[in-house]
Amino acid sequence: MEASRTDYFSLGEPKPDSMKLAVERRRATWLLIAPAFVVLLGLNLFPIVYALYISCHYWMLARPQPPRFAGLSNYQELFFDARFRNSVLVSLKFIVLAVGIEMLLGFGLAFVFNTRLRGMATLRKLTLLPSLVMPLVVGLVWFYMFNENFGIVNWFWVVLGGTRVPFLTQGALALLSIVATDVWQWTPFVMLVFFAALQALPEYVYEAARIDGLSGSQIFFRVTLPLLRPAILIVLIIRAVDALRSLELVFMMTKGGPAGDTEVLPWYLYTTGFMSPDLGYAAAMAVLMLALVTILSQLFVRQLESREVTR
Amino acid sequence: MAEVQLSGVRKRFGLVEALRGIDLAIPDSAYVCLLGPSGCGKTTLLRCVAGLETVDAGQIRIGSQNVEALEPFARNVGLAFQNYALYPHLDVRGNLSFPLRAPRRRTEFGDGEIEQRVKSIATLLQIDALLDKPIVALSGGQKQRVALGRALVRNPTVLLLDEPVTHLDARLRHEMRVELKLLQRRVGTTTIHVTHDQLEAQALGDLIVVMRDGLIEQVGTPDELCTRPATSFVASFVGDPPMSLLTARLGQEAGVLSLRVGAAQLRPGERLGRLLDGLCDQDVEIAVPAHHIALGHAGDEQTIAARVQAHEWVGRELQIVVALNGSPVPVRLRTQQRLALRIGDEIAIRLNLGSAHAFDSKTGRRLQSSAD
Numbered sequence: 001m002e003a004s005r006t007d008y009f010s011l012g013e014p015k016p017d018s019m020k021l022a023v024e025r026r027r028a029t030w031l032l033i034a035p036a037f038v039v040l041l042g043l044n045l046f047p048i049v050y051a052l053y054i055s056c057h058y059w060m061l062a063r064p065q066p067p068r069f070a071g072l073s074n075y076q077e078l079f080f081d082a083r084f085r086n087s088v089l090v091s092l093k094f095i096v097l098a099v100g101i102e103m104l105l106g107f108g109l110a111f112v113f114n115t116r117l118r119g120m121a122t123l124r125k126l127t128l129l130p131s132l133v134m135p136l137v138v139g140l141v142w143f144y145m146f147n148e149n150f151g152i153v154n155w156f157w158v159v160l161g162g163t164r165v166p167f168l169t170q171g172a173l174a175l176l177s178i179v180a181t182d183v184w185q186w187t188p189f190v191m192l193v194f195f196a197a198l199q200a201l202p203e204y205v206y207e208a209a210r211i212d213g214l215s216g217s218q219i220f221f222r223v224t225l226p227l228l229r230p231a232i233l234i235v236l237i238i239r240a241v242d243a244l245r246s247l248e249l250v251f252m253m254t255k256g257g258p259a260g261d262t263e264v265l266p267w268y269l270y271t272t273g274f275m276s277p278d279l280g281y282a283a284a285m286a287v288l289m290l291a292l293v294t295i296l297s298q299l300f301v302r303q304l305e306s307r308e309v310t311r
Numbered sequence: 312m313a314e315v316q317l318s319g320v321r322k323r324f325g326l327v328e329a330l331r332g333i334d335l336a337i338p339d340s341a342y343v344c345l346l347g348p349s350g351c352g353k354t355t356l357l358r359c360v361a362g363l364e365t366v367d368a369g370q371i372r373i374g375s376q377n378v379e380a381l382e383p384f385a386r387n388v389g390l391a392f393q394n395y396a397l398y399p400h401l402d403v404r405g406n407l408s409f410p411l412r413a414p415r416r417r418t419e420f421g422d423g424e425i426e427q428r429v430k431s432i433a434t435l436l437q438i439d440a441l442l443d444k445p446i447v448a449l450s451g452g453q454k455q456r457v458a459l460g461r462a463l464v465r466n467p468t469v470l471l472l473d474e475p476v477t478h479l480d481a482r483l484r485h486e487m488r489v490e491l492k493l494l495q496r497r498v499g500t501t502t503i504h505v506t507h508d509q510l511e512a513q514a515l516g517d518l519i520v521v522m523r524d525g526l527i528e529q530v531g532t533p534d535e536l537c538t539r540p541a542t543s544f545v546a547s548f549v550g551d552p553p554m555s556l557l558t559a560r561l562g563q564e565a566g567v568l569s570l571r572v573g574a575a576q577l578r579p580g581e582r583l584g585r586l587l588d589g590l591c592d593q594d595v596e597i598a599v600p601a602h603h604i605a606l607g608h609a610g611d612e613q614t615i616a617a618r619v620q621a622h623e624w625v626g627r628e629l630q631i632v633v634a635l636n637g638s639p640v641p642v643r644l645r646t647q648q649r650l651a652l653r654i655g656d657e658i659a660i661r662l663n664l665g666s667a668h669a670f671d672s673k674t675g676r677r678l679q680s681s682a683d
Contacts, residue, residue, distance in 0.1 A: 204396040207363050208461075213384035213413035226400040 055283035074284035087268040098182040106190025139252025142181040197231035237300040313374030320369035329355040331525040344516035352525040389462030393474040395454045404442040472504040543670040546598035554598040555642040573636040575615040594672040604644035607661030619656045
C-alpha cells in the first residue's frame with residue numbers, strides 16, 4: 001500500500017501522500033457516520049417530507065378514490081378557515097396562560113424549596129409526582145374532579161356554600177379548567193429545572209454582590225435573574241412547544257367544546273385527520289403547526305445564544 | 312487608607328471554634344499576610360473583617376470606626392476572592408463598574424466618572440484591552456486581574472485578598488506576586504492577604520501574622536519569623552526548608568549541661584546553655600535551621616544516627632529528610648554533596664546548635680534570656 005510509506009514525522013513541505021491521507025480520512029469519517037445519518041434521515045426527515053407531500057394532495061380516507069394532486073389549495077383553504085384561525089387563537093391563549101402560570105409558580109416554588117428548611121427534600125420529591133403521571137390519566141382524573149354533578153371540586157365548592165359550577169361546559173371556564181390541569185401537571189417540572197439552576201448558582205458571587213453594596217431585591221434582579229436566564233429560556237422553549245402540541249387534556253376533558261372554546265390546534269388537526277378523515281387538509285395543518293413550533297423555538301434559541309451583556 | 316484593629320475577635324461555627332480571641336493591629340498602608348495551615352482560621356478572620364461573617368465577640372476597627380456591626384458594603388473594603396467570584400453574565404467592563412453602579416452608590420458617580428475610573432484601573436492592571444471581553448473568555452491570570460480591579464475600583468479603605476494567586480500556575484504566580492507588591496505600593500491601600508504559602512507571605516508581607524487553631528502564634532516581619540520564632544510551631548512552619556524540631560531531655564553530666572536526643576548526647580553550647588540553665592531533667596524543644604545540620608560520621612561529637620526517609624533535589628541542593636531514633640518528627644537538611652542515597656540508609660547527622668532556638672515543651676513558647 002502506498003499509504004504505508006507515509007512519513008508521519010517528517011517536517012517541512014506537505015507531501016502528496018499526506019494529501020491522500022487526508023482524503024482517505026474524510027472518506028472514513030463519512031463512512032462511519034453514514035449509518036446514523038441514514039437512520040436519522042429515515043426517522044426525522046422522511047415523515048416531514050411525506051407530510052409536505054400529502055399536504056399538497058386531496059386525500060379523503062373514507063372515499064375509494066386515490067389521492068389527487070391539489071397544489072396549494074389545502075393551504076389556501078386553511079387561510080380562509082375560521083375554525084382554523086379559532087384553533088390557533090385558542091392554542092395561543094392556552095400556551096400563554098398555562099406556561100405563564102407554570103413559570104411563575106415554578107419559579108416561586110423553586111425559591112421556597114431552595115431554602116434549607118427541614119423536610120424540604122421529602123416535600124420536593126412528593127411535588128414531582130404529578131409530572132410522572134400519564135397526561136391521558138391526568139385528563140381523566142381532572143375530568144371527573146371538575147364534573148358538574150359529582151366532581152369533588154364542585155362538592156367542596158357546595159360545602160363551602162357555592163352553587164355548582166359547570167367547569168368543563170362553560171366557555172372561558174372550560175379553557176381555564178384545562179389550563180389549571182396543565183399547571184397542576186407541569187409546574188413541578190418547571191420547579192425542578194429552576195431548583196437545579198438555583199442550586200448551581202455560585203455562592204461566592206452573592207458574597208461579592210454584598211460587598212459591592214446590593215440589597216436583596218437588587219441582588220435578585222441584577223445577579224440571580226441574569227444568571228438564571230439560560231434556565232428560564234430552556235424551560236420556556238420546552239414548555240411552550242410541549243403545550244402547543246398537547247392534545248391529551250382536551251381529548252379527555254372537553255373534546256374541544258363547548259362550541260370550539262377549547263379547540264386547540266392539535267385537537268382540530270386530530271379531528272380533521274382521523275374523524276373526517278381529510279388527510280391532505282390535516283397534513284397542511286400539521287405543516288403550518290410545524291412552522292409555528294420552529295419559529296417559536298428559534299426565537300427562544302436565538303435569545304439563548306446571544307450572549308447578552310448587561311452593564 | 313486606614314489602620315485596622317482587631318481586639319478579642321471570636322467566631323464559632325457550631326462546635327468548631329474558628330477564631331479564639333484575635334488581637335491584631337495593622338498599621339496604615341501596610342501589606343500584611345495572614346499565614347497558616349488549612350483550617351487555622353485565617354480566611355474566617357478575613358471574612359470577619361470583610362463583614363461576610365459576623366463576629367461572636369470582639370471589636371473590629373477600620374480607621375476610627377467600629378465596623379463589626381456594619382454590613383459588608385458599609386465597611387468600604389475591597390475583597391478579591393480566591394476563585395475570583397466575577398459576575399459571569401457581565402463583561403470585564405461590567406464587572407469593573409459593578410461596584411460603582413450598585414444602586415446605593417448611584418448618587419456618588421456619574422456615567423462619565425465611572426467610565427474614567429474603570430479605564431484608569433484597567434490601565435493600572437494592564438487589562439484595558441480586555442474591557443469588552445466576556446468573563447468566560449478570560450484566562451486565570453486575566454480573571455485574577457479583573458477581580459483585583461473590581462476590589463480596587465472604588466478606592467477601598469482596606470484591600471482584602473483571599474489566596475489571590477493560589478489558582479495560577481507557578482510562573483504566573485511569581486509574576487503576580489511581584490505585581491501585587493508594586494500595585495500595593497502605588498495605591499498605598501492597607502492590604503490583608505491570606506495565604507497558606509509561606510514563601511508567598513515572606514515575599515509580599517511587610518508583616519506576617521502566623522495563625523494556628525484560631526489563635527495568632529506570632530506577628531512579625533519576615534526576618535523576625537526566621538530569626539526569632541516565637542513558638543515551636545512558627546519555627547517548624549516558616550522557612551524553606553523550615554527548621555527541624557528535636558525533643559531533648561536536659562541533663563547534667565559532670566557539672567556540664569547536656570541534651571539527650573534519643574541515644575545521643577549533645578552539648579548545648581554557651582548561648583543555648585544560658586537559656587536552658589535551671590531546666591535540668593526537663594524536656595525542651597530545640598529548633599535547628601536546616602543549614603546548621605550537616606552530614607557527619609557516626610561516633611563524632613554532636614552527631615546523631617538517622618535513617619533516610621526521603622530525598623529530593625531542590626535546585627542545586629539535595630534535600631534529605633531523615634528520622635531520628637525515637638523521634639516522630641522528621642529532620643530536614645540540605646547538602647551540595649552528590650550522594651547516592653537510598654530510602655532506609657543509615658546515616659549520621661551533625662548538629663550545630665550555635666543558632667538553635669529553644670522552646671518550652673509544654674507551651675511551645677520561645678525560651679529567652681533577659682539579654683536576648
